[in-house]
Amino acid sequence: xxxxxxxxxxxxxxxxxxxxxxxxxxxxxxxxxxxxxxxxxxxxxxxxxxxxxxxxxxxxxxxxxxxxxxxxxxxxxxxxxxxxxxxxxxxxxxxxxxxxxxxxxxxxxxxxxxxxxxxxxxxxxxxxxxxxxxxxxxxxxxxxxxxxxxxxxxxxxxxxxxxxxxxxxxxxxxxxxxxxxxxxxxxxxxxxxx
Amino acid sequence: xxxxxxxxxxxxxxxxxxxxxxxxxxxxxxxxxxxxxxxxxxxxxxxxxxxxxxxxxxxxxxxxxxxxxxxxxxxxxxxxxxxxxxxxxxxxxxxxxxxxxxxxxxxxxxxxxxxxxxxxxxxxxxxxxxxxxxxxxxxxxxxxxxxxxxxxxxxxxxxxxxxxxxxxxxxxxxxxxxxxxxxxxxxxxxxxxxxxxxxxxxxxxxxxxxxxxxxxxxxxxxxxxxxxxxxxxxxxxxxxxxxxxxxxxxxxxxxxxxxxxxxxxxxxxxxxxxxxxxxxxxxxxxxxxxxxxxxxxxxxxxxxxxxxxxxxxxxxxxxxxxxxxxxxxxxxxxxxxxxxxxxxxxxxxxxxxxxxxxxxxxxxxxxxxxxxxxxxxxxxxxxxxxxxxxxxxxxxx
Numbered sequence: 137x138x139x140x141x142x143x144x145x146x147x148x149x150x151x152x153x154x155x156x157x158x159x160x161x162x163x164x165x166x167x168x169x170x171x172x173x174x175x176x177x178x179x180x181x182x183x184x185x186x187x188x189x190x191x192x193x194x195x196x197x198x199x200x201x202x203x204x205x206x207x208x209x210x211x212x213x214x215x216x217x218x219x220x221x222x223x224x225x226x227x228x229x230x231x232x233x234x235x236x237x238x239x240x241x242x243x244x245x246x247x248x249x250x251x252x253x254x255x256x257x258x259x260x261x262x263x264x265x266x267x268x269x270x271x272x273x274x275x276x277x278x279x280x281x282x283x284x285x286x287x288x289x290x291x292x293x294x295x296x297x298x299x300x301x302x303x304x305x306x307x308x309x310x311x312x313x314x315x316x317x318x319x320x321x322x323x324x325x326x327x328x329x330x
Numbered sequence: 331x332x333x334x335x336x337x338x339x340x341x342x343x344x345x346x347x348x349x350x351x352x353x354x355x356x357x358x359x360x361x362x363x364x365x366x367x368x369x370x371x372x373x374x375x376x377x378x379x380x381x382x383x384x385x386x387x388x389x390x391x392x393x394x395x396x397x398x399x400x401x402x403x404x405x406x407x408x409x410x411x412x413x414x415x416x417x418x419x420x421x422x423x424x425x426x427x428x429x430x431x432x433x434x435x436x437x438x439x440x441x442x443x444x445x446x447x448x449x450x451x452x453x454x455x456x457x458x459x460x461x462x463x464x465x466x467x468x469x470x471x472x473x474x475x476x477x478x479x480x481x482x483x484x485x486x487x488x489x490x491x492x493x494x495x496x497x498x499x500x501x502x503x504x505x506x507x508x509x510x511x512x513x514x515x516x517x518x519x520x521x522x523x524x525x526x527x528x529x530x531x532x533x534x535x536x537x538x539x540x541x542x543x544x545x546x547x548x549x550x551x552x553x554x555x556x557x558x559x560x561x562x563x564x565x566x567x568x569x570x571x572x573x574x575x576x577x578x579x580x581x582x583x584x585x586x587x588x589x590x591x592x593x594x595x596x597x598x599x600x601x602x603x604x605x606x607x608x609x610x611x612x613x614x615x616x617x618x619x620x621x622x623x624x625x626x627x628x629x630x631x632x633x634x635x636x637x638x639x640x641x642x643x644x645x646x647x648x649x650x651x652x653x654x655x656x657x658x659x660x661x662x663x664x665x666x667x668x669x670x671x672x673x674x675x676x677x678x679x680x681x682x683x684x685x686x687x688x689x690x691x692x693x694x695x696x697x698x699x700x701x702x703x704x705x706x707x708x709x710x711x712x713x714x715x716x717x718x719x720x721x722x723x724x725x726x727x
Contacts, residue, residue, distance in 0.1 A: 202483040228561065228599040229625050232659060236694050238720060242657070255397055255431045255620070264723035271727075273720055282431055285395045 157250070158183050160195060162297035165316065173302060176327040181323045189219040201286075203308040203317045205324065210300040217247045217303075219235070226250050229303045240294040240303060241256025252280040265296040267302060268330040278310065289314040291321065295329055304328060324330065346435045362536045362595065365472055367420055367528070378440070378477050385439035385476070390446060392427050398612070399428040401447065407609045408446055408464070415461035415537045416468050424468070434551060438467040440476035451610060453550070453633060455640045458539035458601035463546050465537075466530035473529065475522045486515050502685075516576060521579050524587070529683040532589060535595040542592050544603060548585035554632045561628020605640050618650040627658050648674035649684060656691045664695035682711035686721060693724065 147189040160181040169191045169205035181195040188194065188206075197207040208217055216228035229246045232239075241259045248254040265274035272295035282286050287310040294303035306321035307312040361642040373379040390397065399405075405428050425443045431447040438444045444467060454460040469477070492510045497504030526545070537543040556566040568582045611618075622632050631654065638647050651671035655663040671688040689704030705725050709718060 224562075224564065227625060230548055230656075234694060235659075236690060236724070238690060238717070239659075239694075243418070246625055246657075249432075249620070251624050259716075263717075263718035264720055271441065275720075280396045282397065285397055287396050323611075 143212060157185050161255055168205040169209030170328045171207075171235070171302070172297075173209040173304075174329050175324055177324050179323075181311075181324075189216075192218055196322070197317055198313075201309075202313050203321075204306070205321055206305045206307075208294075208303040210297075210302055210304075212300050217243065217301075218251060219249065233299050235296065236303075237271065237294075238299065240273055241275045241277065241292075243301075244292065244294075244303070244305070245279075248279060254279045255282050256280045265293055265298075267293055267306065268328060270295045270330065271299050277287075287311070291318065293325055293328075302330060356589075364532060364533050364536070366682035367472070369419070369423065369446040371423070371641065377481055378474075381440045381477050381480055385441040385443060387439065388439060389425070389443040390566075392429070392443065395427075397427070397430045398432050401612070404428045404609075404613065409455050410458075411461050412444070412464045412468065414457070415465045415539065416533045417537075419471070420468070423688050424471075430616075430620070432617070432624060436463050436467050438471045440471070440474070442471065444468070444471075448613070448617050448620070451613065452621060453554070453636075454547075454606065455550070455636060456543070456603035457606045458534070458598075458603075458605065459547050459550075459594075461539050462530065462534055462544040465533040466526050468533065469526040469529035470522065473522070473525060475526065479522060480521065482517055482518050497711065498501070498558050520576065520579050523584075527584055527588060528591060531591055531595070535592070535598060538599045540598040540601055541595040542589065542597070545585045545589035545592060548581045550636060552581045552585070554629050554683065556628050557632035558629030561631070603640055611646075614645050615650070618646065619653070622650060622657055625657075627654065630654050643677070644678035645674050648677055648679075649679050652691075653687065656687060656694075659694070660694060662721040664691045665692045667698075668695070680706050682715075685711065686717075689721075711727075 151155050156211075160177060160183050161180050162180060164174065164176045168175060170193075178278055181197060184194040184196060184200060186194060186200075188282050189208075189211075191209040191211055193199055193207045193209070193286075197203050197208075199276070205206040211217055211231050214232040215231050218228070220226065220228050228250055229243055231243065231311060245257045245259065246301070248257060257277060259275055259277045262273055262275045265272045272293050274293045275293070277290045278287065279290065288307055289310045290307040292303060294301065296302075304325055306318065306325075308317060340659050373382045387556055405426050407419065408426045408428060409424070410427065412424060416420075419669050424438075424444050425442060426446045427443070428451070429445050429447050432449040432452070433447055434448050434449045434453055435447045436444065444464070446464070448461065456459075466518070479649050489511050493504045493507055493511075512625075531541065531544055534544055556568070559566045569580050618634075621633060623632070631651075634647055634651050634654070638644075643651075652667045652674060653665035653669065658669055668691050670687060671691065675684055686705045687710035689701045689708060691701075692698075692704060693701030705721050709721060709725070710719065715721075
């Protein structure tokens with residue numbers, strides 16, 4: 137019994153780092169969000185162990201309530217952006233093969249309203265961009281969740297590549313935090329490749 | 331447990347009776363008597379002061395919340411409706427906060443803070459329907475349900491803890507007894523809801539609004555739930571009996587006992603549907619836009635139909651219907667959406683976003699040339715719009 141316990145705890149000790157938050161060091165980083173996404177951050181980030189979906193990865197500097205970069209890596213047609221918490225009563229909108237590029241902010245907004253109790257959200261600006269050579273949309277938005285009522289701002293870039301959605305968002309409280317780290321996000325976003 | 335809860339309610343009523351209250355000014359008809367009411371009530375016991383302190387703190391958060399709808403007039407209008415429902419003397423001590431939350435709800439805290447969600451405002455079809463829900467919430471307040479509910483929960487959870495400890499000492503399984511007590515918490519909640527429903531009905535019956543309206547509210551909500559389920563290819567499941575852990579009676583049960591009780595009361599008068607529509611007109615597009623983004627095609631279509639059945643298909647409703655179909659986005663939906671956008675324009679919808687969204691629907695449906703025309707019309711009308719650069723790029727490709 138004792139040996140079994142020791143074995144188990146050793147096993148857990150080995151497994152633990154894989155399921156814990158981890159440091160993202162500067163330098164090339166392939167297969168972000170278990171996808172073709174790669175980036176070369178020039179400074180350090182923290183990768184959260186939390187998984188909002190199979191192809192979703194979250195990076196932060198000070199915690200995801202204060203600054204949060206989310207990678208949605210290659211969400212295929214017929215799948216929602218994040219894993220549904222209540223498929224029956226709160227089904228999320230799905231990516232569709234025939235979506236226009238302007239449907240990306242709409243999809244994000246609808247997902248947020250349903251999944252994260254965001255009850256106010258405005259998409260402010262939308263402009264054409266390129267993501268690793270693919271036609272993309274860059275947009276900015278503001279939102280507030282019902283639970284904490286904090287005004288947050290967001291900036292994102294998204295594209296459909298081979299029928300799959302690639303999207304990166306940066307979000308932080310509008311007060312102080314958004315401006316503090318937005319340039320770091322932009323530097324990171326400039327290194328994105330597919 | 332039931333005896334205990336009754337005792338608590340009687341206690342609350344008795345303590346109210348001792349407070350030197352003013353007699354009710356309305357509702358003289360038999361069966362419509364309202365509880366005695368006092369102005370500037372102050373919490374009396376340590377429990378009640380605690381409940382009020384928490385409510386005061388929550389109210390501060392609510393007052394400064396970004397979700398509060400601050401446009402002048404809405405909260406004042408809601409107060410008018412509440413005052414008409416429960417009487418000017420009773421509503422004087424209430425603060426109302428209109429919140430942009432798309433669910434069907436209103437609630438009231440022990441200190442007289444009422445919050446009303448935009449989802450309730452969207453679904454109500456007349457002042458009487460809104461008043462029925464506000465009156466129900468006010469009844470919870472008047473019956474001091476926050477306090478008695480808190481005390482009952484504490485008694486029950488204390489008992490569960492002690493019985494568990496006793497069971498551990500005696501090495502016997504007490505889970506059955508604990509379950510029975512836990513069940514009482516939920517049943518007590520349901521009894522409070524029923525009490526508030528019936529007192530709310532008495533307000534409605536003495537307010538001049540039709541007494542039959544409160545039952546209608548639940549029928550309409552059930553119809554929406556059924557439509558929502560059908561839209562998701564699910565079975566509707568309206569039940570008469572509440573489940574073990576339900577805090578509220580079922581909508582079906584409520585609609586039936588409210589209708590039965592209303593049949594014994596004076597019928598009442600005008601539901602003031604026209605006044606309600608006029609007051610909500612400035613907010614309707616915003617509430618509808620939020621509802622459409624909830625990915626509930628059946629439920630949203632039901633809401634649109636139910637508003638249109640009362641007031642006809644206004645330009646705003648037609649535009650919202652077009653948006654609903656475009657959002658679902660099947661090829662047939664895109665075709666129907668284009669048709670509704672055009673009907674909205676014919677009915678007088680003047681916003682430039684109509685051309686943009688019509689253009690996007692056509693473009694997504696493969697009607698590229700027509701789509702570009704509409705998008706160009708949008709760009710001509712709103713060249714400085716936040717998305718103009720993106721739309722220009724779409725047109726160019």
